[in-house]
Amino acid sequence: MQIFDTVRCGLNHTSMNQDRLTEWIESEKKKGLSYNKIGRALGVTGQAVILWRDQKTKKLDTQYLAAIAKYRGETIESTCEWLEVEPPQDAGQAGRIEQLEQEVAKLKEAFGELSEKLAMGVLNPSPLAILLQDALYQGHVDLRRREDQEQFLKLISGVLQDNLLARQILLKILGASPITRRDYPALAESMAAILGQKWTVFHVMNLVDTQPKDPNAP
Numbered sequence: 001m002q003i004f005d006t007v008r009c010g011l012n013h014t015s016m017n018q019d020r021l022t023e024w025i026e027s028e029k030k031k032g033l034s035y036n037k038i039g040r041a042l043g044v045t046g047q048a049v050i051l052w053r054d055q056k057t058k059k060l061d062t063q064y065l066a067a068i069a070k071y072r073g074e075t076i077e078s079t080c081e082w083l084e085v086e087p088p089q090d091a092g093q094a095g096r097i098e099q100l101e102q103e104v105a106k107l108k109e110a111f112g113e114l115s116e117k118l119a120m121g122v123l124n125p126s127p128l129a130i131l132l133q134d135a136l137y138q139g140h141v142d143l144r145r146r147e148d149q150e151q152f153l154k155l156i157s158g159v160l161q162d163n164l165l166a167r168q169i170l171l172k173i174l175g176a177s178p179i180t181r182r183d184y185p186a187l188a189e190s191m192a193a194i195l196g197q198k199w200t201v202f203h204v205m206n207l208v209d210t211q212p213k214d215p216n217a218p
Helices: 002-008 018-030 035-042 046-053 062-072 076-083 091-120 127-138 146-160 163-174 181-195 201-210
Strands: none
Touching (some): 035 046, 146 163
């Protein structure tokens, strides 16, 4: 079934440059990779890869173009240009999803490093970040505790309607990364959800004006 799908896929794309695909597969094979191993990385069988190599497939579906792009470490648009095919209509969406997955992976890694830094006490939050932590502590949210971090993250994820942005805001309040002016709206909205409506963008800006200049701020 997987081979059949590969042969019939890509009905909306023009014929690709099969010579380039063949040359690329052969170059990967010369690196010591089997067709089965190349296929596993691309989500197809080894036999399907052989069909591509032998130019038995004139067109590729979006999922295979995206898989090749990921394998080659480039965007799906670049892969389409390389193979001389029209980018699929959902290429931008596929690229955005992959970008978000990479950003989430980076944030998870950052959270892992953050836990280590918290345990070692080596974070260096800005004056504003310290003030925000203190305000939350007075509101019975102690971000030194993992369970409070998780509750805070859950709450502001719902408020901001963006899990990725919520994680970034938490990291900034904890001092893992600098707070910039672009963060003020999301910071204000997050703080207001817990501490009340006085936490507006203007309130955050006023707090910044009263704090010592952070030499590490961008």
